[in-house]
Amino acid sequence: MSKKKILIIDDDKELTELLSEYLSYEGFEVAACHDGVSGLARAYDMSFSLILLDVMMPKLNGFEVLKALGGQHKIPILMLTAKGDHDDRVLGLELGADDYLAKPFQHRELLARINAILRRITIVKQNDNNNVSQKINNVRLEHATREVFCHQQLVELTGTEFQILDLLMNNVSKIVSKNEISEQVMNRKLSAFDRSIDMHISNIRRKLLAFCPADKLKTIRGAGYIFLSGEIDGDKG
Amino acid sequence: MSKKKILIIDDDKELTELLSEYLSYEGFEVAACHDGVSGLARAYDMSFSLILLDVMMPKLNGFEVLKALGGQHKIPILMLTAKGDHDDRVLGLELGADDYLAKPFQHRELLARINAILRRITIVKQNDNNNVSQKINNVRLEHATREVFCHQQLVELTGTEFQILDLLMNNVSKIVSKNEISEQVMNRKLSAFDRSIDMHISNIRRKLLAFCPADKLKTIRGAGYIFLSGEIDGDKG
DNA sequence: AAACCAGTGTAAAGATTCTGTAAAGATATT
DNA sequence: AATATCTTTACAGAATCTTTACACTGGTTT
Numbered sequence: 001m002s003k004k005k006i007l008i009i010d011d012d013k014e015l016t017e018l019l020s021e022y023l024s025y026e027g028f029e030v031a032a033c034h035d036g037v038s039g040l041a042r043a044y045d046m047s048f049s050l051i052l053l054d055v056m057m058p059k060l061n062g063f064e065v066l067k068a069l070g071g072q073h074k075i076p077i078l079m080l081t082a083k084g085d086h087d088d089r090v091l092g093l094e095l096g097a098d099d100y101l102a103k104p105f106q107h108r109e110l111l112a113r114i115n116a117i118l119r120r121i122t123i124v125k126q127n128d129n130n131n132v133s134q135k136i137n138n139v140r141l142e143h144a145t146r147e148v149f150c151h152q153q154l155v156e157l158t159g160t161e162f163q164i165l166d167l168l169m170n171n172v173s174k175i176v177s178k179n180e181i182s183e184q185v186m187n188r189k190l191s192a193f194d195r196s197i198d199m200h201i202s203n204i205r206r207k208l209l210a211f212c213p214a215d216k217l218k219t220i221r222g223a224g225y226i227f228l229s230g231e232i233d234g235d236k237g
Numbered sequence: 238m239s240k241k242k243i244l245i246i247d248d249d250k251e252l253t254e255l256l257s258e259y260l261s262y263e264g265f266e267v268a269a270c271h272d273g274v275s276g277l278a279r280a281y282d283m284s285f286s287l288i289l290l291d292v293m294m295p296k297l298n299g300f301e302v303l304k305a306l307g308g309q310h311k312i313p314i315l316m317l318t319a320k321g322d323h324d325d326r327v328l329g330l331e332l333g334a335d336d337y338l339a340k341p342f343q344h345r346e347l348l349a350r351i352n353a354i355l356r357r358i359t360i361v362k363q364n365d366n367n368n369v370s371q372k373i374n375n376v377r378l379e380h381a382t383r384e385v386f387c388h389q390q391l392v393e394l395t396g397t398e399f400q401i402l403d404l405l406m407n408n409v410s411k412i413v414s415k416n417e418i419s420e421q422v423m424n425r426k427l428s429a430f431d432r433s434i435d436m437h438i439s440n441i442r443r444k445l446l447a448f449c450p451a452d453k454l455k456t457i458r459g460a461g462y463i464f465l466s467g468e469i470d471g472d473k474g
Numbered sequence: 475a476a477a478c479c480a481g482t483g484t485a486a487a488g489a490t491t492c493t494g495t496a497a498a499g500a501t502a503t504t
Numbered sequence: 505a506a507t508a509t510c511t512t513t514a515c516a517g518a519a520t521c522t523t524t525a526c527a528c529t530g531g532t533t534t
Contacts, residue, residue, distance in 0.1 A: 093349035098357050112330035120335050124361045127311055144411040146457055158520060159459040196522050202484055395509060433511050439495060
């Protein structure tokens, strides 16, 4: 991955210089502007991963730059200020800043905050693609597509079957009672002589066994069912 | 959109009570735990949008909870602490927290920080989708002219049909529920017995099938529709 | 050990829900 | 009004879910 680019908008040239050096050392590519107008122009460049924005500046101050960028700006912004003023801080956040750091600050804290923001973005992007997915004991469950794979092979489950398997896999090695299944999946209390859960379990088992040697759903007589986590058959699902 | 859920993990029950009230008033759904162990258990629930995590707690302290969650935790975390200690602050961020707020704090600042984190997530998710023009599986969608091409041939879709196809293509390989389609495209909640989406889907299918051999919209019974990304017919649209 | 019994597995039948689509009606646009 | 578009209605068919029925299991009582 290429270096992340950070734009510093601050009229304090001495500070800017120091920060540039420090952040470069930490592996970022740094650009700097010393007033709001030119900063705003650079900001539209869009190739920056993050903007460090000073509040007190000539021409356009930090808040005005924030407003100009509009609330839905794509580049995350970390505000810097000389004032420790609370209202300033909150105002910045409300106007769309992602974080706020009062001068003077330790370089290490600045770095930690920058990384926190960038890390969150990375995680969100990953999750958006990799969608919530879990794999236990060679059974993989894709929520986005509602698909289940056993040993890399697609297992066709119905909606209810999928939800029950999901519930069981979310409680690996824990007993899940029929009552819980009924309430969480079917939205109703388990009534006497209701055998539908038994049927669903039976169907899930049958479908999974078409691809796995061992049964992964264990019955606990009188208590419920468990999804077994044990590494029974050894491949990479 | 449903309410966002926030989990508070803090042993100070009085504070927790106040925060719950305040955040509920601001439109969040709030749950609370009073020690690290139970908090960690709830955190795995995964239905929370954000966690407020106190550092000083019995059993497991906040840092230990952070470590237990691992760096790549999907739920954003805002740390709270009584100490104004810088090193604590930085340590939390380095361990994977998204932000840090020192007690005592103003409710308004807390709210602003919570919103800043959630807003960033929303923006990232949106931007990941918003491409001006896209082509998937031989279907090309031109936003500028609102035209759709399938295998280079113009497909005449109505406005609603275009928007539905757009939504589905922005979520390739993800299930889009009828509810989402209704809310995002028609700006209304899906009411019972409303079959109009079925009709639109049916029409889109019919129009696309005039130019493609294979159906690209897959029905997931009881869940919604998916635009298939698979390279079914092999040319360059 | 035999009888008993509640809980379970599962095939098959029955009931229910969801979807596809034609056609008619309603609404909006020109 | 004429046209295009969207929604509702209606029915058929498909997929799914539930119930029924009977066999089996494991534990308990006699």
